[in-house]
Amino acid sequence: MEAQRLDRKAAPAGNGSGGWNWEEIRRTCLRFAYRYAKNSVEAEDIAQDAVLRAWRKRSTLRDRASLKPWLAAIVRNEAYREYGRNRPAPSDILDAQEGAEDDRVVATAERADLRAAVERLNERDRQLVRLRYDEDLTQEGIARRLGIPDGTVKVRLHRVRAKLRRELELA
Numbered sequence: 001m002e003a004q005r006l007d008r009k010a011a012p013a014g015n016g017s018g019g020w021n022w023e024e025i026r027r028t029c030l031r032f033a034y035r036y037a038k039n040s041v042e043a044e045d046i047a048q049d050a051v052l053r054a055w056r057k058r059s060t061l062r063d064r065a066s067l068k069p070w071l072a073a074i075v076r077n078e079a080y081r082e083y084g085r086n087r088p089a090p091s092d093i094l095d096a097q098e099g100a101e102d103d104r105v106v107a108t109a110e111r112a113d114l115r116a117a118v119e120r121l122n123e124r125d126r127q128l129v130r131l132r133y134d135e136d137l138t139q140e141g142i143a144r145r146l147g148i149p150d151g152t153v154k155v156r157l158h159r160v161r162a163k164l165r166r167e168l169e170l171a
Contacts, residue, residue, distance in 0.1 A: 020058065025071065026051050032072050036079035050078040110168075117167040125160045132157060 030047040037043035054074050061070050118129055131142045139157065143150045 019064075022051070022055070025054060025067075028068060028071050029054070029075050032075035033079065036076070036082075042082065046075060046079050046082050049082070050075040053078060113168060114164070117164050120167070121160065121163070125156070125163070128153070128156055128160055 026047065029050040030043060033043040033046035033050065034040075037046055050071070054071060057074070061067065118126060121129065127146075128142065131137045131145060132139075137145065139153045140150055142157075143153045146153070
């Protein structure tokens, strides 16, 4: 049907669809597509692509008497293109979606464990973690804010991260 609308736009005024019966062409393509498809959805996809390609290439048809073999070749090529495309299997999509949900649950649990571990730190260490990760300050920025040397900030952050790593490994 889409090709029929396109053909009307492309045809000169008063010429209609140029003698092309696009509904019949669609039905023919669909019949041919069932030879290559595993199910009706695939057949409809192949037929739709074939009708569109036929509409685009309609000027290449030399003899109207050979319309059906011409359409059969187009449908065959569209079927090969359809199967040549890399598409995930529906079960792969479901596995990925289920896996994503599992990943979100794990990430939420890990964030909760990390928050609990940070809360168990002393106030000075919590302040360093908050300045570095919540406020996204550099080590130099933290040193200026707290009025301590850069090296001290670097060493304290290293020790705090190591402490958190050990706690999270035990959890």
